[in-house]
Amino acid sequence: MSLWLPSAPCTPRACVETTGSAGAAVPRAVLRLTLVAILVLAGVVLSPLGAQIPAGWVRRWCRAVVRASGVRVRITGTAPPTGGLLLVANHISWLDIPLLAAVRPARMLAKTEIRAWPVAGALATRGGALFIERDRLRALPATVAHIAGELRAGAAVAAFPEGSTWCGRAQGAFHRAVFQAALDAGVPVQPVRIRYLGHAGGAASTAPAFVGDDSLLASLWRVATARGLVAEVEIRPTILPGTHPDRRTLARAAQEDPAPEPCWTHAALVASQNAGGTTGDRAADPAPLTGAEGQVAAA
Template sequence: MSLLRFVWRAWWMSLWVLGGLLTLSLVFPWLSQQARLAVKRFWARVLIRLCGIKLSVSGHPPEPGPVLWVANHVSWLDIFVLNHVRSTTFIAKHEIRHWPVLGWLVAGADTIFIERGVRHAVHRVGLAMENRFEEGQAVGLFPEGTTSTGFDVLPFYANLYEPARRMAVPIQPIALLYSHRGQRSDFASFVGEESLMQNLWRVLGTTGVSIEMVFLPVMAGNTLGQHKRNELASLTRQDIRSVLLRSPGA
């Protein structure tokens, strides 16, 4: 860990986040949807670089067209990592909206928030997902409902698979593998009672954090009707889990 490294990265990251907030407020209202998506992707790419994260991609992310991306959830970085590949609308727990600064950015970037325990919340989120699919967008879902260490996956919630199943939108599982200095690691994971600032201190103050994005075979939209949503959740979980468990260090 390096205090100087943390201060340097935090300074530039803060400036970039401030620029993002100004862009959301002053520029986004005047942009077309395609331009907004391009800005989101560019912004995420720069943020990941400023954080000192090394990324690698294997597999074939589909582009363009609607798709439901289903991924394991390790860190606040996940949203920006996937936006690095393709601008994506994410479904996130409502609590993220109240994160300092990053919560404002996530909210302004067309995130769909779900309030757990609120009646009809899943229905409202489903309608929002359908709207994004109709626009040809990618929607990102973390079906674990929370973060984990990245060595395995928790059980998947199946309710939010239904909009993709009903609209015959392709579903693609994605495995996110985190490493630190060449070894699979939970160093950057954001779990338990740790605060966002504590996690930022650890991630920005070190070197050698890398993330591999493994894009697994797509489940074609015209085959989804053969499965119930619980089966889709189980199949995608198995695909992701098989990558996490067979990788070195798992």
């Protein structure tokens, strides 16, 4: 893996909350995962219809996938319904993908490895995902030009500019390359903020996070066995073309949040809280992304 690729220090052991899997949680989790599988397979079957499927149906299907996994969805704000648009969001979980599509169906930027994923790879391919080779820095200008072309043609393109998944209590900076495509195409940028809350909408939860060396199966099971998870999707004000002179200021405006608490600080807090307890969490070591899809890195 190239050293220039973005990565996060978040790991399952240091950052991710555990969920109960005993007793009644197991049958409930099996039911939830069965419903998710049925919905995803239905999406694969119907995906060849492409643009013939109304956008409203796609948005409802995406929300249904998240809801079937046991996560309630709250979406506030609206995005432009038509025309070229770059949607950008922070990246925490595999759940982010259907949540962003629930805002507006879009061509998703995805690393080429996604093609080989069972079921999800076929769904991404048929859904028009734009696959990128993250480990080929020389391919970046051509990738940006291709994205700009899709935006000029009136497509919506969705990206996670952090380039890696984070646990949700910490987050990474938005890398700038994908914003150059929006500048070149002269289209708006739609920032979206995703948060996961536990206990029916209380404090922030890291249970849905898909980070570090976590496996997709482990993440699916953790979400399915959790109770009271809520996904909050905040559609922020659209950034119109011409309001920012370069990709650096555009990326900063799209992220807009103050610098988050470093992930290692959270890990140290968890460890201190559990000293003499049961979890034995440790501080996180930097790890390459092996979880949810990585996106265009910084130029």
